[in-house]
Amino acid sequence: MERTDYRKLYWKIITTTLTFSLVPLFALGATIYYQFRVSYTAKIMESLRTLTENRRNAIDLFFEERVSQLYTLAYTQSLDQLRDEKYLDQVFTLMQSRSKSFVDIGIIDRDGTHVTYVGPYNLAGVNYKNESWFHEVMLRGVYISDVFMGFRKYPHFIIAVLRREGDRSWILRATIDTEIFDAMVKAAQVGKRGDAYVVNREGILQTAPRFAGHLLGKIESPHTSQFSGIHVEEMQMNGETALFSTTWLKNKDWMLVIKEDPSQELTPLFEARYMMIGIIGLGVLVIVLGTVFVSRATVGQLIQSDREKAMLDASLVQSGKMAALGKLAAGIAHEVNNPLAVIKEKVGWMMDLLSEEDISQSENFKEFDDAVHKIDQHVERAKKVTHRLLGFARRMEPIKDKVDVNKLVDETIDFLENEAHYRNIVIQPEYHADLPTTLSDSSQLQQVVLNILNNAIDAIGKNGQIDVKTDYSVKDEQIVITISDNGPGIPNDQLDRIFDPFFTTKEVGMGTGLGLSISYTIVDKLGGRILVSSEVGKGTTFTIYLPVIRQEKA
Template identity: 50%
Template sequence: MDREENRSSYYRTLRRQFMAIILFIAFVPLVLLSGTIYYHYSRTVKEKIRNELKNVAENRKSTIDLFLKDRAINLGVLAHTHSFDYLRDRKNLDVVFQLLKRVDSAFVDLGVIDGNGLQVAYIGAYALEGKDYSSAGWFQSVMRNKEVYISDVFPGFRKVPHFVIAIKRVEAGRPWILRATIDTETINHFMSTALLGKRGNAYILNREGVYQICGRDPGRVLNKSDFKIPPLFSGINEEEKYGPQGEPALYAMAWLKNNDWLMVIEQNLKDELGPMIHVKNIVLAIFAVSSLIIIFSTVLITRRVIGRLEEIDRERSKLTNQLVHADKLASIGRLATGIAHEINNPLAVIAEKAGWMEDLLSEGDIKKDPNYSELLKATQDIKKHVNRGKKVTHRLLGFARRMEMVYEEIDLNSTLDETVYFLEREARFRNIDIIKEYQDSLPRIFSDGAQLQQVFLNMFNNAIDAIEKNGKILISTKSVHGDIQVSIADTGPGIPGENLERLFDPFYTTKPVNKGTGLGLSISYGIIKNLGGQIKVESEVGKGTTFHIILPKHFQQPAISG
């Protein structure tokens, strides 16, 4: 049992190792080739996307910076070519504003603010003349240290998002400001043209992360963004990370308006990497199909190769066991021959003396002895057991010399009783009940009684060994479809299903070491087969085992060779 388990374990390990080696040899080039193709292709596609995004970002940065610079210059020219007194006249300011609108439609309104923050003149769509801006942040910033100021986007008095450009001029020691409102739609248009893909976005944030311009969703202007504002940098900065929707995105960033605004162009890689994803899917499909073919081929080849090796090893082991078995049987045969001869000689003397004693008892004087009947029975018993001993030696010689079987009419019920008689004492000692359920008037059969008795004896011994203590053995006989069936059932632990197929193999035993040779059932199987019968076994773990011996009523005796 251990040897078979070791063999099975060895071949399982060998099968795994063989498969691992083949799969490794097959998969390493496949993985390297697929990975290399995908890596270089994805790198090329991503590089193309990065370059395109970088070009768009550089273009928009230049456009917006130029737009803001031009508007500041236009407004600065007006402030430095016209005096405060001239521009505070509303008519003059209106003339200047109309000229400015002709040059640039981005200007929404125009206002003149004195040094105290009061808007003394205003041209535009709102009633803002006379408004006090002294507390406004942009006014304070301009008055402190800036001659040109471009504000963040804010709602202001008009409650509409806008930003202003303010130019400070000091005239005769008096500071004043020329202020213009710029329409954000123009910059929003610039950012909208930078949208890449169906889910890309382009927007401008201030240093606090508040939306100034939002190309795809203008409604988010003046709302706080979740975008992390990076430290100041020059030029275009690129970064790849996951976007708000949890999908990979590529970001191009640039600082605008003297590093006060951060322009962000977001490109969804899932949209732009469509061709790469298509190639990736093709590569994965090829890899999957190739993997399935490799795995299937590997499993098939491994099963066949290792299976054949295992079969060859099993056949070799079986042949070795047969040779060992044959050698053991030859040794047992030689031993049996010697024992049979040694027993036959005393049996012959005993038989001769028993016959002589029987002749003496036939004389008239002895017949009158009151112990005559007991003496006669004892003499007959001696002759009976001598004949039984001769049969035993005959079987030993038959085993050694492969002697032909001795066929005779047999009453199986009586044969079973005689066999049980040998083991009744041991059964009682182990508290095992032997129950007999014989069919009445069971037909006699033509077979070898001595060899059948050997088979039954082996079966009873196995049943007692299986039960060990406190159990039952049920012996039953019946006629089945013209044959005779002998069933021997025990209440032992039962035999596992995986052991049933090898139950009749030579030297196979489930008994502990030194308690079984593994030959009993093998020899019994051979005897029953030679007698034209068959042995069947049924077993259930935890309930017991039943052996069914089926014998023909009439079996043609094989012809004696020679």
């Protein structure tokens, strides 16, 4: 796989994992929040509805009590009795002793004239014939007015009841103190921004609200048409969004409005939302970090195992080549060796014959002698190749014995000391002090070191340095032999072919191209590995890894 493929895989794992874990998380969060919001809002609306209902019942009761008080008075007393101002005053004082909700009281005759009046204002004799409320009472028997300023220049409203007494009709009229009524409504103003007020059909305020306006002012009313029951809804009114609960009163076409500030009421909901966002955010962070970590580890492991597999593949290919070559080499060497032996024998015989010739008698003697010697020389060369090949084939099974690698390397360098000296090449050894001994085939191993050192000397040619180092890796239990030269290096395109049998860059007759392939096979059989790294112009390093074997396996 290419580097970009790993990147792609990495991102694919990340996106898939994130999608499959984040989507359910968000869905869960949204669902929980939505459910909570719905039930919480329902709860708030319910409590607002209850508050409104209680308030309305209280107000209704207030009206009913006043009306029935007046009815009782009108129907238990006769007009003649009540006409007496003193008597009316007595009755009024009695009524006020229980609750001071009335301001004044008066009797109005069928012509609209205020015949008797008890109260702080001087209203006796005033005629109400042209007031619309007067006709309403005459028609319906009971009347509750809107709040108005009237003659008194003070906000008030009146309740009037009609009594038919024989052929006479008269009206008992009382003024209600708006302050008491106001206080009842205001009791529903909850929270810092809550409001409660009463409006009539035309949107005229009948009580003084906290924020919405002032008494008898006109405001935008949530509803203008009558309905039964209680409406609770979120509405935008007068520039702000709030929860409005509205209901019409039973005895009067007034509407009770209770407003609640949702931002205050919904604080727990917002807190829950922030907590939710916090928890989800934390979850996202953990998931993202976890995903990145796991993806990295997975891809890292994949790269590692791919690399190992590639290495194993390469070494399997190389081993395959070697095995095939081994068989082939043995066959060819054997077949070629016999004719070579015959040629060698015949050449020896011809040489003997030539030595008995009289030189002066034979005019082509020189040519014959030359040719025979050349044949002998080339047969020798051919035998060297077949000898190596046979050796290669035979060396398949190593003979293992205790080997001191430092000593072995030192001896090998000794072999080449003269040659190196002659070519002005310094061989610089550096031995690991506590190298363990290992079970290995010393002569085969020596051949490997010799081959590599020979190659290095050949590569340098003249004037250079070869560093030979032994080391021990405790972790892998391996002996490491490193041979570096400062020769010309190996071009990249040749690097993976140098272990191939018969690959050589040397002149014909100078190299067989078998040195490294034989070395490779040997190290492989010994359970180790050879690696090469090279840079053109700088030099080449061969590294041999040998396992430390302390005891032959049974």
